[in-house]
Amino acid sequence: MVSAGYDALVETRELRYFVAVAEELHFGRAAQRLAMAQPPLSRAIQQLERRLGVVLLHRTARAVALTEAGSVLLREARTALDAVEAAERRTRRAADDQPGVVLAAKAGASRELLSKLLDAYAAEPGAVAVEVMLCGPGEPESLLRTGRADVALLHRPYDTTAGFDTEDLHTEQQVVVLPKGHPLADRAHLSLVEVNAQTDLPLPRWPGRDGGHPDGPGPQVRDHTQLLQLIALGLACAVVPESLRDQLRDDHAIVPVPDAPAVTTVIAWPPHSRSKAVADLVRTATRL
Amino acid sequence: MVSAGYDALVETRELRYFVAVAEELHFGRAAQRLAMAQPPLSRAIQQLERRLGVVLLHRTARAVALTEAGSVLLREARTALDAVEAAERRTRRAADDQPGVVLAAKAGASRELLSKLLDAYAAEPGAVAVEVMLCGPGEPESLLRTGRADVALLHRPYDTTAGFDTEDLHTEQQVVVLPKGHPLADRAHLSLVEVNAQTDLPLPRWPGRDGGHPDGPGPQVRDHTQLLQLIALGLACAVVPESLRDQLRDDHAIVPVPDAPAVTTVIAWPPHSRSKAVADLVRTATRL
DNA sequence: ACGACCAATACCCGTGCGGTATCGCCGCTC
DNA sequence: GAGCGGCGATACCGCACGGGTATTGGTCGT
Missing domain, CATH: 3.40.190.290 (D-Maltodextrin-Binding Protein; domain 2)
Incomplete structure (x- = not known):
């Protein structure tokens, strides 16, 4: 027998369905969001519960609520779906080999650092086009996790860097x-x-x-x-x-405000990234 | 529009099939490993390639080889499948609420530290049963990633701690x-x-x-x-x-061997872990 | 008591996944 | 160079399962 052997895992479809229901706490609305009818959704969730041998939702005729296990699954399913989405996106990106890096950063944060980074990287030998996604707070993290971005500027402790490789760039009060x-x-x-x-x-x-x-x-x-x-x-x-x-x-x-936690700007990228461009970008950033 | 909205993602089944083929580089053997016939497997991979719009494998009648994009997907699919498996396991664990923590460690490594940790934790108020999984090198990492273990002792730089939260415990030559x-x-x-x-x-x-x-x-x-x-x-x-x-x-x-890299024993756990037992174990470990 | 709301059930249909049989291609062998 | 063996792709078929519509049943409001 070779390797892990993932047998009979839950399908992403089931996880998507569950996340929708768990977020809406309402089968009708969840079904609507999923562009399907309510009965098959109800059945799918029942089937998921049967397969896992776990009750995920408490249904009273008036309200739906997450059980303890359900809220664990909600959290875990989100990260699993993010990983699947990332797999898809990164594969596509690897295929159309017009190189180019997507860098995500919160609009308005670390403005000077960002422009210095872009300038310095552009001067590197072998630099490729950098597409900068400026976005709202919390978003860069999710963009990175779903493979929409290749690298991001995050701010501890506001953003959680769990699951990424990071280098600290700058700390400020x-x-x-x-x-x-x-x-x-x-x-x-x-x-x-x-x-x-x-x-x-x-x-x-x-x-x-x-x-x-x-x-x-x-x-x-x-x-x-x-x-x-x-x-x-x-x-x-x-x-x-x-x-x-x-x-x-x-x-x-x-x-x-001296007793407010110091904010550290970090450059973060998904673990196992093999992209030369990301590596160059990180190296450039740490040298600033 | 609320929240992420994961639409039309690849199914875990397709990822499992692809991983099998990519690891075996042989449709027949992969099909055997998956307990299915070869033709539907071939079709499933073709369909996956069509969906992604990406060629994943080079097939000559004599050999199968991964394309660039294919090897990206192999890596990404493994981590995605690990995440799905972890979601499943952690949900099940959360359901049967006989508390208890699974701690993974390489057999024979950090023996003294491990026994001190177990003793100290057992003396904590509110300590639960700790099941220790002693395993081969490299395994604890995978056990943690797939949710088979709740917490692990790893050794940098041998183990990669990417994707986990960690606390350094001990460094030695x-x-x-x-x-x-x-x-x-x-x-x-x-x-x-x-x-x-x-x-x-x-x-x-x-x-x-x-x-x-x-x-x-x-x-x-x-x-x-x-x-x-x-x-x-x-x-x-x-x-x-x-x-x-x-x-x-x-x-x-x-x-x-003074110039060999120093080895740091770290205690690692999945990000977002909400388990009190894991938190207690970590706190105990850092105080040793 | 009645109606509104909502999840579950009953039943039906079509797609799609998996199986068997076979083909086509290539490389090795004698 | 003809034949054979190995392997992936194609053709075709059957069934299981995912999804749709109609309806039920239970529980709140009024």
């Missing part, structure tokens, strides 16, 4: 951005508790990985431009890495 | 183990080149992840017991972490 003239704006420094304690300027709410915003006070925000504008309008404040200073307008004020 | 009375045995230290240069004692060959041994000189070896016995018989030598010293018999001699 955080500051709070306030509207100019705010009572706290001329303090030499602030603590996190002070920032959280003041109630006139709420912290904004960023979208979660499901695209929805968490509940709570504070304005919904999708990118740094929106954020800075809201702050300038006196509707919010935010704790951000100090390098964002370059993008502030003169109606902003910043105050260091 | 390596030594070469020789049969007692060997001409080099009374040297104060040796360099790697000297070890490789001497030809009377070959280095053993460990099995790869496919279960087969690489070609070359030197005896095939599956665990440390075999290895030590071969060395005592004067048929091999080996460079190993110095903590293996405890397990040597008096017909062995050891000589430090």
Whole structure:
């Protein structure tokens, strides 16, 4: 007998179905999202439960809820589906061998570092085209995991780098951005508790990985431009890495927050990446 | 639109088929391994290629070979299948809630550290049963990736820790183990080149992840017991972490190899693990 | 008590996966 | 160079299973 021997695994179709139901907690809506009818979906989930020998969902006629095992599967199924998607994408990418690297980074973050990196890499011998995907917070991680991007700039501890190879590039302190003239704006420094304690300027709410915003006070925000504008309008404040200073307008004020966790910009790539371009990019980045 | 939306992904069945063919490089044997006939397998691979729009295999009537894209898919498909398998196993584990943790470690490695860890953890409040899987080199990594184990002791740089969360536990130098009375045995230290240069004692060959041994000189070896016995018989030598010293018999001699890479024992666990037991084990380990 | 809502069941149909038989191609052998 | 053997592809068939429609059953609101 040779090698692992994956026998009789769950099919990706079943995992997709389960994720849809687990996210919607409603068979009808999930079926709609999957572009199919509700009964076959119900059956598919039952069959999945029978195969696993595990109850994944508690159904009362009025509501559907995840069991303990169900929420484990939701998490695991997402990463498995991401891996399958990545396999597909990376294979396709490897085939049409017009080389070219996709780099993902949060719009507005590490702007200077990014431009220096691109310049330095372009000067390397054997450099290929770099397509830069600027995206919202949390997204680069997912792009990397699904193979939509080859390499990404992430920010610990905001992004989780679990599952990737990484190199640290730069560490910086955080500051709070306030509207100019705010009572706290001329303090030499602030603590996190002070920032959280003041109630006139709420912290904004960023979208979660499901695209929805968490509940709570504070304005919904999708990118740094929106954020800075809201702050300038006196509707919010935010704790951000100090390098964002370059993008502030003169109606902003910043105050260091020494006890906020330091933010480390890292360059991350999928393990086992064999791409020369990614390796060159990483090497260039570490030398900056 | 909510969330990711994985539409029309490749099925795990197709990935399993492809991995089998890619590993065997022979449709007949692959079909046999998959317990199916050869024609449907051929068709399935063709269909996969059509779906991806990518040629994965070069077939001449005499031989099958992987294309560039094919070898990318082989690698990616393995990790994707591992993720699916892990999803399945972890879900099952979460269901039958007799708690208990599976810890994987290479047989014979870090023996003292392992027993101290088990003792210390057992003394923790809320400790659950720990099932220890002792296995061959390279295996713990795969056990962890497929969800067969919850936590593992790995050894950098031999094991790759990519994709796991880890904590370093212990770093040690390596030594070469020789049969007692060997001409080099009374040297104060040796360099790697000297070890490789001497030809009377070959280095053993460990099995790869496919279960087969690489070609070359030197005896095939599956665990440390075999290895030590071969060395005592004067048929091999080996460079190993110095903590293996405890397990040597008096017909062995050891000589430090200062320029061999230091070996770090790490405790590793899958990212997103929510298990209290794993967290406790890790915390206990780092405090040793 | 009735209606709305929602998951489950019953039943049917078509696709697609797997099996057997066979072909076509290439390389080795004598 | 004719024949044979090995191997992947093709042809064709049957059935199991995935998906659709219609309906039921149970549980909340009002």
